Amino acid sequence: MKIDLKIWRQENARSKGRMEDYTLSEVNPDMSFLEMLDVLNEGLVREGKRAIEFDHDCREGICGQCGLFINGRAHGPMNAITTCQLHMRHFNDGDTIYIEPFRAKGFPVIRDLKVDRSAFDRIIQSGGFISTRTGDAPEANAIPIAHQDAEDAFDAAACIGCGACVATCKNASAALFTGAKVSHLAMLPQGRPEADQRVVQMVDQMEAEGFGHCTNTGACEVECPQEISIRHIARMNFEYNKSVISQNE
Amino acid sequence: MKLDTKIPEGPLTEKWSRYKATCRLVSPNNKKKLKVIVVGTGLAGSSAAASFAEMGYEVASFCFQDSPRRAHSVAAQGGVNASKNYQNDGDSAFRMFYDTLKGGDFRAREANVYRLAECSANLIDQAVAQGVPFAREYGGYLANRSFGGVQVMRTFYARGQTGQQLLLGAYSALSRQVKAGKIHLYTRHEMLDLVLEDGKARGIIARNLDTGEMERHAAHAVVLATGGYGKIYYLSTLAMGCNGSAIWRAHKKGAGFAAASWTQIHPTCLPQSGDYQSKLTLMSESLRNDGRIWVPKQKNDSRAPGDIPEEERDYYLERRYPAFGNLAPRDIASRAAKERIDAGYGVGPQRNAVYLDFAHAIREYGEDKIRERYGNLFRMYEKITGHNAYQRPMMISPAAHFSMGGLWVDYELMTTIPGLYAIGECNFSDHGANRLGANSLLQACVDGYFILPYTIGNYLAGELGGSELSTDTPDFAQAEQEVRQQLDRLTQIGGTRTATDYHKELGALLYDKCGVQRSRVGLEEAIEEIRALRSDFWQNLSVPGTAGEINSELEKAGRVADYLELAEVMCYDALTREESCGAHFREEYQTGEGEALRRDENYQFVSVWGYPGPNAEPVLHREELTFEEIEPTVRSYK
Numbered sequence: 001m002k003i004d005l006k007i008w009r010q011e012n013a014r015s016k017g018r019m020e021d022y023t024l025s026e027v028n029p030d031m032s033f034l035e036m037l038d039v040l041n042e043g044l045v046r047e048g049k050r051a052i053e054f055d056h057d058c059r060e061g062i063c064g065q066c067g068l069f070i071n072g073r074a075h076g077p078m079n080a081i082t083t084c085q086l087h088m089r090h091f092n093d094g095d096t097i098y099i100e101p102f103r104a105k106g107f108p109v110i111r112d113l114k115v116d117r118s119a120f121d122r123i124i125q126s127g128g129f130i131s132t133r134t135g136d137a138p139e140a141n142a143i144p145i146a147h148q149d150a151e152d153a154f155d156a157a158a159c160i161g162c163g164a165c166v167a168t169c170k171n172a173s174a175a176l177f178t179g180a181k182v183s184h185l186a187m188l189p190q191g192r193p194e195a196d197q198r199v200v201q202m203v204d205q206m207e208a209e210g211f212g213h214c215t216n217t218g219a220c221e222v223e224c225p226q227e228i229s230i231r232h233i234a235r236m237n238f239e240y241n242k243s244v245i246s247q248n249e
Numbered sequence: 250m251k252l253d254t255k256i257p258e259g260p261l262t263e264k265w266s267r268y269k270a271t272c273r274l275v276s277p278n279n280k281k282k283l284k285v286i287v288v289g290t291g292l293a294g295s296s297a298a299a300s301f302a303e304m305g306y307e308v309a310s311f312c313f314q315d316s317p318r319r320a321h322s323v324a325a326q327g328g329v330n331a332s333k334n335y336q337n338d339g340d341s342a343f344r345m346f347y348d349t350l351k352g353g354d355f356r357a358r359e360a361n362v363y364r365l366a367e368c369s370a371n372l373i374d375q376a377v378a379q380g381v382p383f384a385r386e387y388g389g390y391l392a393n394r395s396f397g398g399v400q401v402m403r404t405f406y407a408r409g410q411t412g413q414q415l416l417l418g419a420y421s422a423l424s425r426q427v428k429a430g431k432i433h434l435y436t437r438h439e440m441l442d443l444v445l446e447d448g449k450a451r452g453i454i455a456r457n458l459d460t461g462e463m464e465r466h467a468a469h470a471v472v473l474a475t476g477g478y479g480k481i482y483y484l485s486t487l488a489m490g491c492n493g494s495a496i497w498r499a500h501k502k503g504a505g506f507a508a509a510s511w512t513q514i515h516p517t518c519l520p521q522s523g524d525y526q527s528k529l530t531l532m533s534e535s536l537r538n539d540g541r542i543w544v545p546k547q548k549n550d551s552r553a554p555g556d557i558p559e560e561e562r563d564y565y566l567e568r569r570y571p572a573f574g575n576l577a578p579r580d581i582a583s584r585a586a587k588e589r590i591d592a593g594y595g596v597g598p599q600r601n602a603v604y605l606d607f608a609h610a611i612r613e614y615g616e617d618k619i620r621e622r623y624g625n626l627f628r629m630y631e632k633i634t635g636h637n638a639y640q641r642p643m644m645i646s647p648a649a650h651f652s653m654g655g656l657w658v659d660y661e662l663m664t665t666i667p668g669l670y671a672i673g674e675c676n677f678s679d680h681g682a683n684r685l686g687a688n689s690l691l692q693a694c695v696d697g698y699f700i701l702p703y704t705i706g707n708y709l710a711g712e713l714g715g716s717e718l719s720t721d722t723p724d725f726a727q728a729e730q731e732v733r734q735q736l737d738r739l740t741q742i743g744g745t746r747t748a749t750d751y752h753k754e755l756g757a758l759l760y761d762k763c764g765v766q767r768s769r770v771g772l773e774e775a776i777e778e779i780r781a782l783r784s785d786f787w788q789n790l791s792v793p794g795t796a797g798e799i800n801s802e803l804e805k806a807g808r809v810a811d812y813l814e815l816a817e818v819m820c821y822d823a824l825t826r827e828e829s830c831g832a833h834f835r836e837e838y839q840t841g842e843g844e845a846l847r848r849d850e851n852y853q854f855v856s857v858w859g860y861p862g863p864n865a866e867p868v869l870h871r872e873e874l875t876f877e878e879i880e881p882t883v884r885s886y887k
Contacts, residue, residue, distance in 0.1 A: 028523055032633075035525045038749070041802075045747045050793045051802050055315065058488040060530045061629060062413055063319040078632075085632045110459055111799045118436065121316050125428040129421035130380045134300040134698045137371070137378035141335065144389025154382040154407065157414060161318055188380050 001027040001088065004096040005040070007052055013108045013116075019098070029089040033076065034059060034066065036088055037099075054113040059084040061225060064160030067167065068113055069100040074164035074223040082162060082225045102167035105210040106174065117163050119209035120177060126205035127198040128181040130190050143189055156184035158226040165220035165228075171212030176220040178206045179236035180228050186239050196243040203240055250505050250859045252872045255659045256360045261878045262343075265364045268660070269703055273710035280305030283709050284718060286453055286468040288440045288495055290317030292412070292419055292690060293673025294474030296697030299422035302431035304702060306709075309466055310423065310432050311455060313439045313490055313804075318420045321476055321488045322693060325412025326533035326626065328394060328404035329376075329690040331369035336393050340401040342366040347879060349688060352398045352578055353653070353681020354831035354847060355881035356508075356855065358874065360660060365679045365688075368695045373405055375698055379418035383407050394622075396686040397534055398578035398886070404687045409533050409626045415690055419697070438464070439804065441732045443471060443499045443669065446724050450669035454725070454732050458804065461797040463729055465720035469712040470668045470705055473499060473656065474697065477674035479512055481812045481819070482649035482764070483749075483756025486518055486531035492808040496656050496675050497815050504664040505857040505870065507657035507677035509815065510823035513684055513832050514765050515650035516582035519633060520602040529648035530633055532605070533626055534686040537575045539610035539619065540643070542566050542582070544594040544603050554596070554604055554642050565589055573886040580683040580832040581886060583647040587765045588843070590646070597644045606642035647765060649756075651689060653680040653832065654822070657857045657872070661704035662696060665857075668708060672696035677855065682831025736796035739806045744789030748805040751786050755779070755809070755816055763816075763823050768836040772824040776817055780864075783813040818858050818867050825869060828852045849881055 002025045010017030027036055034056050041051040056066040066083040070076035076086045091097065099113065107115040145153075157180070165176035182199050185191030191198075214233055221230045257264040257271075275283065283306050287298040290312040298310040314320060332345040345366035350357055373391070377383065383405050384392040393402040407414040426432040435455065442454040444465070452467035478493030479485045500506045517536060518529045543562040550557065565585055567574040577585070586603050589595065596602050611619055616639055620627070627638045634644075656664045656671035658678055664671050673693035680688065762768075762775035786809070794800045829838045829845035830852070838846040859868040 028525060030522050031525050032527070035527050038527055039525055042747050042749060045791050045793055045802055046745055048743070048791060048793050053799060053801055057314060057319055057490050058321060058324050059528045060324060061632070062323050062410065063314070063321070063488060064316075064323075065314060065319045080628075081632055085629070087633070087635075089635065114799070116459075117315060121318075121424065121427075121434075121436070124421065125424040129425045130378065131425060132375075132378040132422075133303045134296070134375060134422070134702065135371075137374035140333070140373045140377040141390050143377070145385055146389050147385050147387045150382050150385040153380075154414075157380075157382050157407075157417065158410065160323075160413070161316065184382070185380050188382070190378055190380050 001029060001091070001093040003027045003036070003091065006096065006098045008100045009052065009112050010109050012111055017109065027088050029087070031088045032059070032084060033070070033086040033088065034084050052113065053111045056084055061085045062160060064162040067102050067162045067164060069102060069167060071098050074102065074168040075225060079222065080225055080227050102163050104166045104172035106172060107163060107166060119211070120161050120163065120174070122209060123174065123178055123202055123205045124181065127201035128185070130185060131194060145188065149187060153184050153187040156180045156187065156228065156232050159228055160226060162225060164223045164225065166211060168219045168223040169212070170217065170219070171215060173214045174206050174209070174211035175214035175233045175236065176224065176228060176230065178202050179233040182236040182239055183232035186235065195239060196246060199236060199239040200243050203236070250665055250857065250870045252505070252657065252665070252857060252870060253659060254358065254872065255661055256358070257660065261359060261363050264360050265367060272703060272707040275706050275710050275713070277305055279713055281307060283307065283712060284309065284468040285470050285472060285705065286311070286466055287472045287474060288453065289320065289474035289476060290423065291320035291322035291474060291476055291673060292416055292693035293697040294320070295416065295419035295423045296694055297472055297474060297672060297701050298432055299419060299426050300698055300702040302426035302429070308426070308432045309435065309468060311435045311438045311440060313437065313458060315437055317423055317434065317436065318416060320416065321491055322416045322690065323413045324488065324531070325690050326409040326531065327535035328396065328406035328411045328687040329372065329415060329694070330396065330403050330687040331373045331405060331691070332366055332403055333370050333373060335391060336402045338401045340403050344401065345369065345403065348399045349679065349685055350681065350879065351884055352685035353683050354845070354884050355681065355876070356830050356874065357679055357681035359876060359878055361678050364700065365692060365695055368699045369691055371699055372691060372694045376415055376418050379421060381407060381414045381418045394535055394538055395576065397537060397576045397582070398573070398685045406535065409535070409623060412690055415694065440495045441498065441807070442728045443502045444725050444728045445502055445666065446722065449667045452720065452725065454728050459799055461795070461799065463733060465725045465729060467718040467720045469709055469718070470670065472670045472672060472701065473675055474672045475675045477652035477655070478815060479649045479652050481756065481816060482759050483752045484521060484526060484529050485649035486515055486529055489527065492811070493815050494808050494811045496671065497811040499656060499664065499666065499669060501860050502666065503860070504666050504669060505657040505859060506818060507855050507857045508654035508822060509819045509858060510763060510826070511653040511682050511832055512649060513579055513651040513653060514583045514647045516579055516586055516647050517605060517645045518648035520597055520599065520644055520646035522599065530629070531648070531650065532630060532643065532645060534579065536605060536623060536626060539622065540575065540605040540607050541609055542575055542603055542605055544589045544596060548593040549600070554606070563594070570886045577886045578683060578685060583765055584834060586647050602644035602646045604642035605645045607638060608642070611639065651684050653677065653682060653684055661707060662701050663704070663708065670701060670705065672701055682833055736803065736807070739790065739803060739810070740792045740794065740796055742788065742790045742792070744791050746789045747791060748802060748809045751782060751790070752809045752812065755782060755812060759816060759819070763820050766834050766836055767823045769824065772820045775820045779813065779817050779820065786810065786813055821867050822856050822858065826852055826856065847883070
């Protein structure tokens with residue numbers, strides 16, 4: 001397959017970026033999207049030109065490090081996958097593909113297609129944990145948790161922190177990311193004692209990082225590689241309201 | 250090199266209790282005066298950093314990823330072992346100890362392995378308390394599955410994302426301490442050298458990968474939790490960034506490197522489809538609980554799998570190993586697959602795979618049950634290959650996965666450098682010559698949560714009242730200077746081949762000569778070829794850009810440079826071990842039935858390599874293994 005590429009190049013966070021044109025003439029349909037970029041970069045490096053910087057690591061859809069905006073969609077045209085799991089068989093010979101970084105105020109561009117998502121770490125640091133110390137845990141089976149509750153908590157816990165939800169949201173909201181963690185911990189008995197403070201601290205941090213508010217368009221759950229439902233945003237809002245009301249009493 | 254294992258006196262079952270009761274402690278008001286550097290934020294690194302900070306130590310935590318949560322522990326799918334005996338199937342710490350030791354072909358230290366089994370139950374308690382959503386039965390209690398090489402159900406799991414969920418638990422504990430100001434977190438930083446003062450580990454040189462700036466960090470102890478080096482084979486189940494650089498550079502500063510050639514080739518991975526390929530995705534071993542492995546009985550059979558009748562299929566694991574069948578350990582399953590593929594019975598377009606078939610399980614339990622157990626794995630399979638495994642068998646193939654070898658550590662997990670510790674996959678300790686499935690997450694967590702927090706105090710107690718930490722010393726200046734020189738050299742070669750070109754060539758060479766099977770002739774050739782490749786690397790490499798900026802090609806080049814040195818030690822390690830054990834299979838040493846032939850009379854030791862200086866032959870030291878509790882037997886899964 002022959003593929004034309006228009007790729008965002010940007011020196012650093014302060015400089016102005018631009019789209020640059022590249023062409024690959026022998027793309028194998030079984031290549032992954034990132035392997036296609038590898039081939040492009042290998043060619044550039046052999047010519048002594050600077051490689052295109054992009055984030056990636058595990059290449060099996062679980063680490064959450066990769067994330068490209070491909071033809072106007074976070075992680076590209078397929079649903080429920082990360083960029084690394086997208087394969088070239090989903091494109092056609094002669095296609096032009098536009099590749100951009102995940103764009104959001106909370107995700108400044110570092111270089112080319114790489115962005116800084118440390119805001120997500122700070123949201124977790126603000127309260128996305130259960131305060132237990134190594135060694136103080138009770139016997140694991142002392143707290144039975146109904147099968148369905150454990151499964152529901154898992155659905156929320158499955159978030160890989162890639163940021164596709166933010167990148168695709170017109171408000172650049174991190175509500176799905178934050179809601180998933182709030183929801184995961186709020187649904188488990190171990191997470192209840194801190195549930196009230198947790199949700200308020202995490203939502204405050206989300207705002208402080210410059211992420212917008214959720215207006216329920218549902219775009220995030222469409223692009224989420226783990227198919228995390230916006231029900232978790234609803235649960236975050238419920239937990240938030242409950243917490244604020246109980247603190248006002 | 251002095252190899253003092255520091256194994257405590259007393260009966261096996263009491264050694265760890267005795268150690269804990271007698272090791273030196275640091276009082277609460279003194280802990281805050283002591284600083285520890287932890288490199289790596291996978292399960293071992295995150296759990297250690299969080300535990301140290303909870304205890305009161307000052308911690309600096311480093312990772313090369315953009316967030317600690319992305320470390321490669323996330324990719325472990327199937328589960329984590331613990332001898333809870335929830336299934337009432339006769340499990341115990343002793344049985345788990347024996348299974349692990351036997352799984353490793355009796356090439357690990359009894360005392361360490363027993364402690365791993367002993368601490369396993371605590372880990373499940375710890376993870377549940379953190380909110381890790383393990384699978385549960387309908388009554389609300391924790392569920393288990395079985396894994397390769399054992400006959401009990403002791404594996405706890407969280408769908409096919411057990412590593413991800415355990416790491417999120419450890420990451421949340423780490424995050425809590427970052428917020429509390431007890432951990433200073435350095436993401437997108439790569440350790441490029443270890444700094445010694447008076448023969449003790451005193452800090453690291455790290456490069457900020459976003460700016461290219463070089464940084465000096467000092468501490469009273471340094472902990473490496475940097476994972477395995479299986480990516481040395483290039484095509485592997487590991488992440489692109491996984492590397493052996495931190496441990497290799499520590500080795501060059503004096504840390505003994507043990508059992509370098511004991512690398513595990515995992516039997517259930519997706520086969521290679523082309524030259525462009527960057528990794529071979531692992532399909533969890535847990536699939537072997539319900540999937541049956543087979544190849545056609547006829548060579549080069551081109552029929553679709555569904556068209557091959559039952560009697561024309563060779564379920565070769567069930568045939569060769571009736572007692573364990575499809576749950577034979579990884580080394581054995583990989584060798585058996587390679588044997589069939591090499592003999593011409595492979596399937597798939599490149600004839601480099603075997604079938605993993607779920608038709609029987611779907612008939613027995615229904616598709617919904619199989620979807621609940623492995624849904625995300627089947628989904629991943631379809632995304633990558635375009636095939637639906639509910640309707641046709643998966644095609645799988647062996648791929649490089651785990652490194653049992655690593656920095657030699659004593660009972661306290663200290664390397665041969667005082668104050669330098671290695672935990673998790675980057676050390677050599679518990680798995681011997683072959684790791685059992687679901688013991689990797691366990692070892693990383695047990696090292697980080699339950700062992701090192703005790704043993705490090707025994708060293709740090711002696712560091713109180715010493716000289717103030719400072720990075721403004723001649724040792725730091727020299728280490729930084731050497732790192733800068735190496736980076737400049739890499740960027741100034743100005744050749745035409747990429748770091749990946751060299752990495753691929755090295756990987757292919759190692760698969761061929763130091764992979765599933767090894768031979769004297771092959772290994773001797775490999776050593777010569779590696780030297781030639783290394784020399785070419787330093788003459789023809791191309792790394793555009795500079796060291797003073799973000800430069801992923803430079804990061805790769807540094808890692809490949811280290812791999813090109815480590816590969817040679819791997820080959821020496823395999824060459825000098827004239828026996829077959831676990832994952833190390835020497836063609837010259839096999840039984841009449843093609844099984845591994847161990848030679849306990851000559852090789853009941855761990856090879857520990859010392860660094861002799863550039864371009865010289867590595868120096869072999871031995872840690873003799875003594876078995877007091879059990880008798881090493883011929884490892885049979887028949």
